[in-house]
Amino acid sequence: MYDDAADKSAGAILVTGARWVVAWDPDSGGHVYRTGADVVFEDGVLIHVGADYAGPPPARTIDASGCLVMPGLVDIHTHLFSEPMNKGMWDEVGSQRLYNTSLYEYLPILRPDAEGTRAAYGVALAELALSGVTTVCDLALPSDGWLDRLGASGLRVCIAPMFRSGRWLTRNGHSVEYEWDAAAGQRGLEQALAEIEAAQRHPSGRLSGMLCPAQVDTCTAELMRDAYAEAVRRDLRFHTHAAQSLSEFHEITRRTGMTPIEWLDDLGVLTERTIVGHGIFLDDHPWTHWHSPGSDMRRLAERGATVAHCPTVFARRGIALHHFGRYRQAGVNMGIGTDVYPHNMLDEMRLVAYLARVVAENPRDTRAADVFHAATVGGARALGRDDIGRLAPGCKADFVLVDCAHPAMRPCRDPVQSLIYSAGDRAVRQVFVGGREIVRDGRALTVDYAAAAAALEEAQGRALAQIRQLDWAGRGPDAIAPPTFPGL
Incomplete structure (x- = not known):
């Protein structure tokens, strides 16, 4: 070791x-x-x-x-505590009545226990290091011993403890509801600040932090503004999921009359310190048909915000950014993340290039240099650093x-x-x-990859046993995600 x-x-x-x-x-x-x-x-x-x-x-x-x-590669968007456990369940599953996303119906029902969380970290951290990552952003729910676990990995880690004012859920598989608790959001912000302070004091010297109101549709305007004000006061980066699903796009336009990107800008939180997780459904994405095509892209570029592009998790559900080359050509800073298993940055980079060319219908639209830039200095810029991502x-x-x-x-x-x-x-x-x-x-050298993977498999078995109680329709794992062939 x-x-x-x-x-x-x-x-x-x-x-x-x-x-x-x-x-x-x-x-x-x-x-x-x-x-x-x-x-x-x-x-x-x-x-x-x-x-x-x-x-x-x-x-x-x-x-x-x-x-x-x-x-070393800079990975600006991961969920190390949970995503490795999803392998074999959500590879081919998406809510067909919620535009094929898996966010609302499926992700909340496969929950790792404490041992599963530890194993997930081991698997993800090993995969990141093995694929050439040296800096990673961990969008996580704080867990016991997580800072020491990150410190022991040898990686450079920017923690992003997530917090929100409400949670999403579906009771029928075709509509998304929100249960609100604004006070919990404020408590989450305070806890995140305490975790970030602890990370900055960590003896490894390789931990830092950013503020992460979790999703644009689960946070009140007040929580967004308060979190951003703290980010400015403490000179931290600001990261939130936005424009990540068509359901979210419709929800924000219904609430505010604005697109998710426009709403962030209206709140004053879309700036050069802001990382937008995914940023797919802009006003000119072919699926949105909004009245102001091009405005969202101009906002992203003019405000200096970064888009954290994570193609694999969306490609599995037939969803794609429209498209990497277009964002880059518009002047948007692009970074790359491994939002989902496997946490293999090089695989993610390959898919960035291939999907961009398919969507653009142009094999010259995105080249290896563009992808390598995003995975190094693009990520470094997102984190406000000029001392990583380059030799x-x-x-x-x-x-x-x-x-x-x-x-x-x-x-x-x-x-x-x-x-x-x-x-x-x-x-x-x-x-x-x-x-x-x-x-x-x-x-x-820092993680026993094989032992972590074995523990993760056992933890997934425990989580699968709970799915029927958590699923709105009372379905078991095989009903939700049927095996590839009968007889498994």
Whole structure:
């Protein structure tokens, strides 16, 4: 298992012999390939990226022969505490009378217990690290020991404890109701602030926080404004789910006469510190047919907000952003998240590109460079950071070694394309966060992935036994999500 003390060598550490390095070019403001380049770090910070290192002799050398060295990926939208348990249940399930979303009818009825939550964290954190993620945003419900669990992962984690003024539910599978408790929302905000303060004090030094009123349709205007005011006062980022379902779009327009994005703007909470989770159903999405097409996109771009794009969970239900390239071309900052199992950032990046081209009906609309930018500096910008998501002196030593000799990477004419479109996490050899190794030879050092997965399977069994009591129609798991073939 992970030995934190083993990575505290004094002096500079040289990463040498790389076949390629994805370095940051300040002149162009983008990533570039470098050959014949070394990466040197000291005390968790990069001090040299390029050829001709002339500093003091390194205290240690990391052999990167035959590898691509690239910046660690930045995942800006996850639910680590719950999503891993949903595997095998919601892969092909969506409410056909609620525009195929699974939010209201299904997600609330599969509930992890405390042990299940711990196992879910283990599985998700391992999958993130194995797919090259070094920074992740955890949109979660606080649980016992969660900060220590995140700290022990070796990852850089921005916690986002969710809170809301009410909960959604359906009693019939075709209409969404809301049960309101404004006081609970305010208490949730106070608890979130306390959790964030604890994260900032955590001895790992890698935890931070953001404020997350959970969903645009479950929070009052007062709670949204209060949370945003605290974000400004404490210099935190602000994250909420908005424009994530057609039912939510209709609900907000019914309540306010405005789209979800327009309402956030009207409240004064749509700014450069705001991350919009999903942001799919804008006023010009083909499914909304709203009267002001294009206004939402202009608001997102002009206010400097970020959209956290998580294609997998929606693609499973026949839903897609319209479309990644269009947002990028409009000037919207785009980041990428793993909203759902598997927490494999490289898989998510591949789907970003493919779905964008399908929806745009244009194979040139979104390229690997656009996706890689969103998964690195786009995510870093969303978090208000310029010291992650890129390899340049002064940045954190968060980097990934990709084995270019792996069969799935070959032919390796263009290593980033081979990684995204072909090899994925199979070629990730080593991952470092702050110069500390958390993945070696494709194995997570900080989490027992196999043990967590075994515990998660047992916890899912306990949760499945409760579904009939929680489902509005009293259905069992097989009635809701039939097995692929009969006889299971």
